[in-house]
Amino acid sequence: MTTLPGQECTTMAEVRAGVDALDRELIALLRRRFDYMDAAARIKPERGQVRDEARKAQVIANAKAQAVAAGLPEQEIGQLWDTLVEASIAYELAEYDRRVTKS
Numbered sequence: 001m002t003t004l005p006g007q008e009c010t011t012m013a014e015v016r017a018g019v020d021a022l023d024r025e026l027i028a029l030l031r032r033r034f035d036y037m038d039a040a041a042r043i044k045p046e047r048g049q050v051r052d053e054a055r056k057a058q059v060i061a062n063a064k065a066q067a068v069a070a071g072l073p074e075q076e077i078g079q080l081w082d083t084l085v086e087a088s089i090a091y092e093l094a095e096y097d098r099r100v101t102k103s
Contacts, residue, residue: 037088041095050092056085 003021004014044050060081067077 033084034088034091037092038095041092041099044096047093047096047100050096051089056089059085 003018006015006018009015009018041050060078063081064074064078068074
């Protein structure tokens with residue numbers, strides 16, 4: 001089935017196909033994002049540097065501002081990004097620990 005833009009969908013099958021295709025793209029983008037967490041875990045010299053609350057706040061504020069500019073709900077995007085950043089931190093900590101244990 002051809003994936004149509006949301007505004008052109010006329011059936012739920014088309015909507016679902018579009019959502020499924022977009023979810024595959026999002027997973028690929030998340031893989032790229034987590035590749036940066038791998039790099040951060042490799043670059044940061046100390047485990048305590050993994051959690052950076054100022055950077056977390058900046059990332060969430062950026063996402064919220066971009067959401068507003070795109071006409072998306074700021075609060076919900078902020079919550080989603082908070083979850084994403086926390087998952088990224090947990091992943092980076094695990095990668096940092098794995099790297100240190102492996103050394």
